[in-house]
Amino acid sequence: MILxxxxxxxxxxxxxxxxxxxxxxxxxxxxxxxxxxxxxxxGGESVEGVPVFNTVKEAVSMSHAKxxxxxxxxxxxxxxxxxxxxxxxxxxxxxxxxxxxxDTLKMLDLAKKRSATIIGPxxxxxxxxxxxxxxxxxxATSFKPGRxxxxxxxxxxxxxxxxxxxxxxxxxxxxxxxxxxxxxxTTLNQCVDLAQGLQExxxxxxxxxxxxxxxxxxxxxxxxxxxxxxxxxYIAGRxxxxxxxxxxxxxxxxxxxxxAESKIKALKDAGAEVAMTPMEIPxxxxxxxxxxxRT
Amino acid sequence: xxxFEYQAKELLKEYGIPIxxxxxxRNLREAIAAFRRLPHPVVLKSQVLAGGRxxxxxxxxASNEEQVTEAFAKIVNLExxxxxxxxxxxxxxxxxxxxxxxxxxxxxxxxxxxxxxSKAGGVEVESLKGRVVRKISNRGITxxxxxxxxxxxxxxxxxxxxxxxxxxxxxxxxxxxxxxxxEINPLAVTKSGGLKALxxxxxxxxxxxxxxxxxxxxxxxxxxxxxASRQGFAFVRLEGNIAVVGNGAGLVLSTLDLVADxxxxxxxxxxxxxxxxxxxxxxxxxxxxxxxxxxxxxxxxFGGITRTTDVAEGIKSVIExxxxxxxxxxxxxxxxREAREILTKTPVHLYPSPxxxxxxxxxxx
Numbered sequence: 082m083i084l085x086x087x088x089x090x091x092x093x094x095x096x097x098x099x100x101x102x103x104x105x106x107x108x109x110x111x112x113x114x115x116x117x118x119x120x121x122x123x124g125g126e127s128v129e130g131v132p133v134f135n136t137v138k139e140a141v142s143m144s145h146a147k148x149x150x151x152x153x154x155x156x157x158x159x160x161x162x163x164x165x166x167x168x169x170x171x172x173x174x175x176x177x178x179x180x181x182x183x184d185t186l187k188m189l190d191l192a193k194k195r196s197a198t199i200i201g202p203x204x205x206x207x208x209x210x211x212x213x214x215x216x217x218x219x220x221a222t223s224f225k226p227g228r229x230x231x232x233x234x235x236x237x238x239x240x241x242x243x244x245x246x247x248x249x250x251x252x253x254x255x256x257x258x259x260x261x262x263x264x265x266x267t268t269l270n271q272c273v274d275l276a277q278g279l280q281e282x283x284x285x286x287x288x289x290x291x292x293x294x295x296x297x298x299x300x301x302x303x304x305x306x307x308x309x310x311x312x313x314x315y316i317a318g319r320x321x322x323x324x325x326x327x328x329x330x331x332x333x334x335x336x337x338x339x340x341a342e343s344k345i346k347a348l349k350d351a352g353a354e355v356a357m358t359p360m361e362i363p364x365x366x367x368x369x370x371x372x373x374x375r376t
Numbered sequence: 377x378x379x380f381e382y383q384a385k386e387l388l389k390e391y392g393i394p395i396x397x398x399x400x401x402r403n404l405r406e407a408i409a410a411f412r413r414l415p416h417p418v419v420l421k422s423q424v425l426a427g428g429r430x431x432x433x434x435x436x437x438a439s440n441e442e443q444v445t446e447a448f449a450k451i452v453n454l455e456x457x458x459x460x461x462x463x464x465x466x467x468x469x470x471x472x473x474x475x476x477x478x479x480x481x482x483x484x485x486x487x488x489x490x491x492x493x494s495k496a497g498g499v500e501v502e503s504l505k506g507r508v509v510r511k512i513s514n515r516g517i518t519x520x521x522x523x524x525x526x527x528x529x530x531x532x533x534x535x536x537x538x539x540x541x542x543x544x545x546x547x548x549x550x551x552x553x554x555x556x557x558x559e560i561n562p563l564a565v566t567k568s569g570g571l572k573a574l575x576x577x578x579x580x581x582x583x584x585x586x587x588x589x590x591x592x593x594x595x596x597x598x599x600x601x602x603x604a605s606r607q608g609f610a611f612v613r614l615e616g617n618i619a620v621v622g623n624g625a626g627l628v629l630s631t632l633d634l635v636a637d638x639x640x641x642x643x644x645x646x647x648x649x650x651x652x653x654x655x656x657x658x659x660x661x662x663x664x665x666x667x668x669x670x671x672x673x674x675x676x677x678f679g680g681i682t683r684t685t686d687v688a689e690g691i692k693s694v695i696e697x698x699x700x701x702x703x704x705x706x707x708x709x710x711x712x713r714e715a716r717e718i719l720t721k722t723p724v725h726l727y728p729s730p731x732x733x734x735x736x737x738x739x740x741x
Contacts, residue, residue, distance in 0.1 A: 240678055294485050
C-alpha cells in the first residue's frame, strides 16, 4: 500500500455530490492536494476550484494522481472503482456505505490483479497528520501528529479515540479506518504490517468491534510473525445482542462467531493490552510508556 | 435480512431443489385444511426467525386432526427468543436414513464465498463433523469445484448426481439472489437415495436489495424498526429502559457497553449516521421518545461531520413540543460550547464525558 505524501495529487470521484463537495473542501483545508474530480456528465464544472472531469482517465491524465477518494453512491460504486483501477489508480479510498458484498468481492479481485489497494468500503478513510494528508471524512481537529498508528473498524469511534489520544499527548503517525462492512479490502493484518515498517510509529491502537474474525486473525498474525511494537486494543459491543446487525453491516454475531469476548481473549493471548472503554486507551499507553522509560 | 423458513423454501423450490410438500397456516382452520390435503404424518413448524427452534419446542409432529389442533395451539403460544410466530408451516414428514449439511456462505476471513458440506448434518454448523469447506470463485462454482466437494464427501452413484444438482442450484440461488447465507440443514437422504431439503435458512445481503424488488415487503416489520428504517436510521430494539442514541455505529455500540457496565439496561440502539442535520435529530429523538419500554433517553454525540449545534437544536425543538422523557446527553466536538449554550435553559442533563452521562442516566430514579 502506497499512501500519498504531502503535495502529491489525489482525485475525488463523486465530487459534485453533497458529501463529495463538502469533504473536498475539508480535505483541501487540511492541506491535501485534491487535483481533480470526477462526476460523469459534469465535466467542465469545478468544485472548490478543483476541475471536474467526466472520466477517471481524463482526471488522471491531467493530474497524474495515483490515489482516489470515492463518494460514489453504492449502486454505481463497482463501475466507478473498476474505472479507477483500469485508469491506473493504485489507492482507492471507498467512503461509500451499503455496497453489496458481491460488488466488494469483485472489485477486490480486480484490485489484486492490477496491484491496486482499496481501503474500505464504509470507511472514514486515512489521515497522516504529519503530512497534511487526509483522504476521507474524519474531523481534522481530533488528529495530531505523533507516533501512534491507529486502525479502526468504526468511524466515529476512531475520532473519539484519536481525540482521547491527542488530548493525552499521543499524536498519530497515521489513522486508518478499515471499514464497517463484512469485507475489509485492506485488512487489519495489512495495517499492522504497514505499521511495522513505519519507523516513527512506536505503538499501535486497534479499535475493533463485534462481527467476523478480523481481530482473531490479527492476533494469530502477530503470534505467527511477531510484532515489535506495542499493541493496545479496544473492542466495542461486549453487551450487544446476538444475530442483530448493530449499525454496521459487519457488526453482527452469529452463534459464537464474532463475539467481543473471543476478540478480547485473542488479542490478550497475542500479548496486546485491551482497554474496556475508549477513555482507557491513553491510560494504558501512559502506563506502558512509564514502564518503558524505567526499563 | 433473514427469511422465514417458508420463504427460504419457496426460493429453493424456484431453483429446483426438492423440498417436502407443505402449506403455510395462519390459523387453526388453515392448519386442519393443510393436514387434510397433505400425506400423513405431518410436522408443524413455528415460523420464527430466532434460532434454536427445535429445542425450544417449536416443531411438533401430528398424525391426526386432534394432534394438529393441540400442536398448533402450543406453537402459536410459544415465544422463541422473544418472538411469536406469525404463522405455522404444516409439512409432510419425510422418513429418511441420514441427514447431510450443505450451505453457501460468506467466509469473511477468507473474503470469499465458500461451500460447506458434511455427511453428518442436522446439527449447528460449528459442531459439524467431517465437514468439507471449499472456496468458490465470484463467477460461480465450477463443475470441477463441485465434483471435488462430492469426492471429499465420498458420494457415489445416483446420490452423487443428485447432490451435484442441488449444490449447483443452491450456489446459483445464492449468487443470483445475493445471499450472505443459503443453508440446507438437514438435507435428508431417503431410503431410495433421494435428497430433500427439510429445513432452510437464507440471509439476504441487505445492501443488494435495491437490485431485488422481488424481496420488497417480505417481512411484517416491528413498528419501530420499520419506522426507523424508513427514516434511514440504524436501529435495534432492545429490552431495557434507557434509549441510546448517538452518531456512528461504533460509538453507539460502545455506549451500550458503558450503560451495561454501569448496571443499566439499554432500550434501543439508534445510530443517527454521519452528518445528521437538525430534522434528523428531531426525528430520532421523537422516535425513541415513543418507545414504550424506554423511560429515559441517553444521547452520546461526538461531533465531527455531525454538527453539535444541529444536534442541540434538534433536541431543543422536540422538548418544546412537550411530553419529553428525561434526557441525558454528552455532546462533544466542534462548536460544543455553542451547542451547550442552546441547551442551557432546557431540562436536558448535560455532561462533559460519556462516562458521566451514562452514570447519570443509569443512577437517576
